[in-house]
Amino acid sequence: MVALAMKGRGARSNRTGRFEADLREDFDDGWTPEDPPAQQIRTTLSPERARTIISRNTSPDVGFDRSINPYKGCEHGCIYCYARPSHAYLGLSPGLDFESRIFFKPDAARLLERELANPRYVCKRIHVGGDTDPYQPAERELKSTRAILQVMSRFNQPFSIITKSHLITRDADILGPMGQRRLASAFISITTLDRSLARAMEPRCSTPQKRLDAISRLTEAGVPVGVGFAPVIPGLNDHELEAVLEAAKNAGAVTAMYVTLRLPLEIKDLFREWLEQARPDRAARVMSLVRQTRGGKDYDADWSQRMKGTGPVADLIAARFKAAVKRYGLDGPRHDLDVGQFRVPPEARPQLDLFDLPAA
Template sequence: MHSAPLPTKGRGARSNATGRYEPTTTEAFDDGWTAEDEAPTQIRTILTPEHARTIIAGNTSPDIGFDRSIDPYKGCEHGCIYCYARPSHAFMGLSPGLDFESRIFFKPGAGRLLEQELAARRYVCKRIHIGGNTDPYQPVERDLQSTRQILQVCRRFNQPLSIITKSNLITRDVDILGPMGRDRLASAFVSITTLDRRLARAMEPRASTPAKRLEAINRLADAGVPVGVGFAPVIPGLNDHELEAVLEAASKAGATTAMYVTLRLPLEIKDLFREWLADARPERAARVMSLVRQTRGGKDYDPDWNTRMKGTGPVADLIAARFKAAIKRYGLDAPRHPLDETKFRVPADARAQLELFG
């Protein structure tokens, strides 16, 4: 089955290939339009409620630093072309391409769902990570406020949390995160992949600008939230030369810790990324993919648990060495701020309501 290419203004992916579980596939063909022609209307974001019974997800991956998380949304409008969450849309019969960034699922009553789980007698308090898969502060959050509902409940229960985002919208919630941070109940990471506005616009089309992300670090730090910077992903030949500059800028803004992840290209992402690279940075495409393969044992991706986050080989080793030196130089090697799990309390009204309707 063939279809005309979809408009991509304001989106990251250049195509919308069918999910891998579907019986038929679609393939775009060139109808002659180019970037010099008048841009078509932007793709409309479609919001779909997801009626779930739970909101906390468990994690058993040995290389992830948390065992439970909350993702307020499935899909992400930010459109980051490298996003490792893209393949999850195939499970819903949707494309990891443009569908992922325009077909967004949300849980109505997210705060109520979380309150029910935290109030359950079997619940044992441990840190909850918010945004481990898709961004909790993507543009739809301005209206839906699912993430804010979740934070409000965490504050009521003194439930410790960590949160990661590419959006300056997180500063809206410093009234919650600030007091929680000062009480050792919250920490945050802001992901900055580049200081180049043009590259950020091409690679992460609907995320906040690099300057706005640095501003978010500053606002969070000033409010008392322990905040780190994530230089993720490191893309050899594309943004790796900015590693030191990004870490220095984040340190000056108030970050006290840092992390990095080398580009991962599992499943459909490898084709989406190569397609984007050939369109957005054609002069670098061959070099970038060659360097990527050098970090993955000659393949586009190696899913080995022990190496998938950082890669292997001389290129990966050099990135690791530069990162280690830079975090020491810029004071980003402070220990992670431990969160206090002993303050967790179920409010009396929450327990009573659960027993009444349980």
């Protein structure tokens, strides 16, 4: 098979997911070179009728136990995205399907209001965007994320949010006041300052400079903003660690985090395929270093080390990060959000007797 880059897309292929009985994938057999190239893949948006909007998890290394993801699939097309394998549960490919067949929840805001108004609901921080980006291109028109934030604001529900998109600044009118009241914080993920690498690796994300600008604008609005240098890919972007943290600090970031590249399930093949085409001169070296952080394997899912990795390469990354955050003043305590301000607004209370809600 010959993997071909498509403009504006990260994955090079669209193999069926791991749950399908038959394996299907496009390939070039070399017999018909005169055939026209495949047409550009267009994004399709499909509504998903969900019963609930808040997801729970018990993973000890995640840092939050509840989250909201307004979208399934992500048009940003980041080739390394750990959420890609989830599309297999829909009978779709974690490859090109993941970034071109997007599902949204038209009732997201209404569902959230119902769950927050439940008398049994116990307020804790909700993380928005822990799986796919809440500010991917479809959000410009659908405004699902904005509607969710408006509900959070009405209930004084504290939340954190993470994105790679400058579009988050559109909602500074909500984020700013809530940030000033210790009800909201944001993380902007910056994987590289190299526009060429970013375009190849994260084809539909905001440019690195626009993400730095988002940090500045949110900071000016009163939002505590952190920078996520994630993922760290040894041999590809790890040399930029200090430069990214310094640039983020200069833009106004107050804290930082990092995650080492993870390659579970279908991602390992998608990433290798991309790497061999996009950066063939260093593909072998990068994969060798990645395996050195995972005990000689492409990936180790053990909760005790899956976010950072193990071994000398991982230890060096950790030491450099620790030194850099101290140097740039990004090692302060995380912004604590105030759950004590939560309240159910009067207009939401009369609706309680209309629904039979599960315990929160």
